[in-house]
Amino acid sequence: MPAIIKNQAIVESDYQWVDGEIDLSTNNLLLPLTTYIAHQDKLSARKDVGIWLEAGENIEDAEAFVSKLPIVALNFPAFGDGRAYSSANILRRKFGFEGELRAIGDVRRDQLEQMVRCGFDSFQMADGQNLEKSLAGLNSFTYNYQGSIDRPEPLFQNR
Amino acid sequence: MYIYDKYDQTMVDERVAQYRDQTNRFLAGELPADEFQQLRLRNGLYVQRLAPMLRITVPYGMLSSLQIRKLAHITRHYDRGYAHFSTRQNVQLNWPILEEVPDLLAELAEVEMHAIQSSGNCIRNTTSDQYAGVARDEIEDSRPWAELIRQWSTFHPEFNWLPRKFKIAVTGAKEDRAAVQVHDIGVRIIEQDGQLGFQILAGGGLGRTPVLGAVIKDFLDQKHLLTYIEAVLRVYNRYGRRDNKYKARIKILVRAMTPEVFAEHVDTEWQTIKNGPGTLTEAEILRAKSFFSRPDYKQLDEECSALDQQITDNFAFKTWVGRNVKPHQQSGYVIVNLAIKATAVAPGDVSDEQLDTIADLADKYSFGEIRVTHEQNATFADVAKNELFALWKELCESDLASPNLGLLTDIICCPGGDYCSLANAKSIPVAEAIQKEFDDLDYLHDLGDLDINISGCMNACGHHHVGNIGILGVDKKGEEFYQVSIGGSAYSDAALAKILGPSFAQAQIPNVVRKLVTLYLDQRQEGEQFVDTYNRIGIKPFKETVYA
Ligand code: SF4
Numbered sequence: 010m011p012a013i014i015k016n017q018a019i020v021e022s023d024y025q026w027v028d029g030e031i032d033l034s035t036n037n038l039l040l041p042l043t044t045y046i047a048h049q050d051k052l053s054a055r056k057d058v059g060i061w062l063e064a065g066e067n068i069e070d071a072e073a074f075v076s077k078l079p080i081v082a083l084n085f086p087a088f089g090d091g092r093a094y095s096s097a098n099i100l101r102r103k104f105g106f107e108g109e110l111r112a113i114g115d116v117r118r119d120q121l122e123q124m125v126r127c128g129f130d131s132f133q134m135a136d137g138q139n140l141e142k143s144l145a146g147l148n149s150f151t152y153n154y155q156g157s158i159d160r161p162e163p164l165f166q167n168r
Numbered sequence: 169m170y171i172y173d174k175y176d177q178t179m180v181d182e183r184v185a186q187y188r189d190q191t192n193r194f195l196a197g198e199l200p201a202d203e204f205q206q207l208r209l210r211n212g213l214y215v216q217r218l219a220p221m222l223r224i225t226v227p228y229g230m231l232s233s234l235q236i237r238k239l240a241h242i243t244r245h246y247d248r249g250y251a252h253f254s255t256r257q258n259v260q261l262n263w264p265i266l267e268e269v270p271d272l273l274a275e276l277a278e279v280e281m282h283a284i285q286s287s288g289n290c291i292r293n294t295t296s297d298q299y300a301g302v303a304r305d306e307i308e309d310s311r312p313w314a315e316l317i318r319q320w321s322t323f324h325p326e327f328n329w330l331p332r333k334f335k336i337a338v339t340g341a342k343e344d345r346a347a348v349q350v351h352d353i354g355v356r357i358i359e360q361d362g363q364l365g366f367q368i369l370a371g372g373g374l375g376r377t378p379v380l381g382a383v384i385k386d387f388l389d390q391k392h393l394l395t396y397i398e399a400v401l402r403v404y405n406r407y408g409r410r411d412n413k414y415k416a417r418i419k420i421l422v423r424a425m426t427p428e429v430f431a432e433h434v435d436t437e438w439q440t441i442k443n444g445p446g447t448l449t450e451a452e453i454l455r456a457k458s459f460f461s462r463p464d465y466k467q468l469d470e471e472c473s474a475l476d477q478q479i480t481d482n483f484a485f486k487t488w489v490g491r492n493v494k495p496h497q498q499s500g501y502v503i504v505n506l507a508i509k510a511t512a513v514a515p516g517d518v519s520d521e522q523l524d525t526i527a528d529l530a531d532k533y534s535f536g537e538i539r540v541t542h543e544q545n546a547t548f549a550d551v552a553k554n555e556l557f558a559l560w561k562e563l564c565e566s567d568l569a570s571p572n573l574g575l576l577t578d579i580i581c582c583p584g585g586d587y588c589s590l591a592n593a594k595s596i597p598v599a600e601a602i603q604k605e606f607d608d609l610d611y612l613h614d615l616g617d618l619d620i621n622i623s624g625c626m627n628a629c630g631h632h633h634v635g636n637i638g639i640l641g642v643d644k645k646g647e648e649f650y651q652v653s654i655g656g657s658a659y660s661d662a663a664l665a666k667i668l669g670p671s672f673a674q675a676q677i678p679n680v681v682r683k684l685v686t687l688y689l690d691q692r693q694e695g696e697q698f699v700d701t702y703n704r705i706g707i708k709p710f711k712e713t714v715y716a
Contacts, residue, residue: 094326119203153179
């Protein structure tokens with residue numbers, strides 16, 4: 010399993026990101042949304058199975074069952090594709106998802122802080138990213154103007 | 169003017185530190201060029217044809233004399249002694265050195281300035297009316313609202329990687345000097361049943377597919393401004409096209425969905441955050457407004473007999489007052505426009521000396537503030553009538569008193585092929601050639617209000633679609649040609665210009681403009697401006713005269 014950043018530290022990933030065929034009896038899987046939905050009757054009792062969504066997939070499609078999942082991952086097909094930030098916002102704020110929210114795909118150091126603010130708490134970094142150095146990307150700013158998932162009150166509420 | 173507190177200052181300082189680190193990592197080979205490009209763009213740094221170009225943010229166009237002096241210093245120290253006022257109320261430097269940009273930004277931060285989000289696919293500088301707070305036709309000052317939007321959009325974590333750039337403009341006056349109809353979001357302050365609120369437009373824009381924005385909210389309570397805009401951005405961020413950069417602006421999404429359906433999507437999303445923590449509090453609105461209180465005006469009569477006498481005695485002064493000076497809310501005061509459009513200087517370019525002079529004159533005559541306008545000019549918003557003549561004399565000494573505001577020679581023009589790597593054609597030499605062709609001031613004044621806008625390519629930074637005469641550089645088998653359109657307007661009667669026909673070589677352009685305005689002079693009826701005549705007689709006679 011690859012190393013990931015989770016809760017501001019480097020740890021080994023506890024889930025296998027599955028993109029393609031897999032024996033569903035394997036432990037600790039991160040399955041495509043469509044695969045999960047297709048096998049939901051068998052999988053819904055499992056505590057070690059989460060889902061991942063492509064940037065263009067609707068997070069609303071997971072609304073019905075997402076609260077029971079331990080983990081949701083959102084893919085960044087390219088670091089410049091910002092759709093998953095909005096999916097994360099909706100997942101946390103509207104659906105009240107409290108499990109682990111992982112960023113996967115083209116995840117790079119200079120976007121980590123934005124991801125944290127949108128509700129991500131673990132990161133499987135893109136190939137070639139230095140994890141040690143990436144930790145520095147988590148905290149560049151002391152204050153923020155607008156509210157976000159990690160701190161819903163905008164600055165003006167306390168100014 | 170807005171003044172930073174420790175929060176604002178810390179954010180800007182921390183961005184400088186972050187950007188310095190990003191630059192160092194790029195120079196050390198740790199950050200790939202494609203990634204650094206996106207990061208530096210979000211801090212205003214382009215790499216252009218000849219050198220990098222740095223776009224410095226000027227929120228809603230306001231600058232203090234301290235900031236202008238700093239800009240003068242920066243152009244001397246880091247650049248070649250001049251700066252460029254852009255059509256987005258920003259200031260651009262054409263020759264900074266990539267390695268020195270972090271130091272340059274640190275100097276800007278000392279005077280509460282930055283280049284944050286002045287480029288890239290994120291929310292850009294919020295613009296407003298250059299006469300905000302002083303215009304006679306004002307319903308409410310738009311600047312506090314523009315400032316609230318600026319803060320909300322700065323480093324918004326969710327909307328930093330949009331399908332495409334995103335521009336918001338706010339107007340609080342009857343006449344729309346902020347061109348809200350051609351912005352991604354246009355915010356109009358309106359009054360309904362004695363209540364102030366906002367009308368929201370979405371999906372306007374220039375560029376390759378020019379469209380006027382559609383009203384998506386008839387009346388929005390003021391406290392909901394930020395949550396409503398958040399909902400618009402979320403719908404756009406999720407559903408805007410990302411497969412084709414020419415179809416990625418919000419205008420395409422709004423049209424594809426239809427404005428009604430788009431508005432429904434926004435409303436559904438908005439219902440989930442309306443009245444949430446992002447809702448503006450009374451205290452915050454008052455705080456924002458407190459920075460834009462009226463300056464310490466002297467008690468003056470509206471009538472100023474000394475000024476009347478000076479106008480009678482001096483014809484050049486009279487001409488300048490007639491064109492460049494506008495009425496003010498406060499009795500005994502006027503708004504003064506400096507047309508920075510001397511022939512043979514690129515439109516919008518100001519030298520370091522001129523910047524210093526502007527700063528000194530602002531201190532002396534206008535409470536130490538200036539505003540940068542969309543027309544690439546500068547405005548002194550608060551000049552006492554009894555000091556106007558003295559100000560004019562000083563402006564004359566620095567070549568800042570051209571009396572051509574709004575006239576044909578007050579050309580709006582993008583940097584074009586001389587500087588911009590995206591250009592199809594040069595734009596500055598075309599502006600110069602037109603200015604040279606029309607050097608007779610009496611004739612120009614007789615022509616009256618006439619906007620010429622020039623863009624070097626489809627990106628339309630010179631806003632050619634809304635020029636009364638719009639000129640667009642096109643590439644024809646490797647040669648620079650120009651497509652001419654007419655009948656656009658950037659004001660409340662906003663309209664998109666129509667293309668005349670086949671394009672022209674550069675050398676033909678002054679003559680084409682000459683033919684167009686000659687036809688107008690022949691055909692105009694009492695009181696008609698160029699666009700009025702065009703609207704009455706249509707494009708056909710103009711076509712005939714140009715292609716005859
Ligand atoms: S219109 Fe085109 S040529 Fe002109 S500045 Fe914009 S991108 Fe460059």
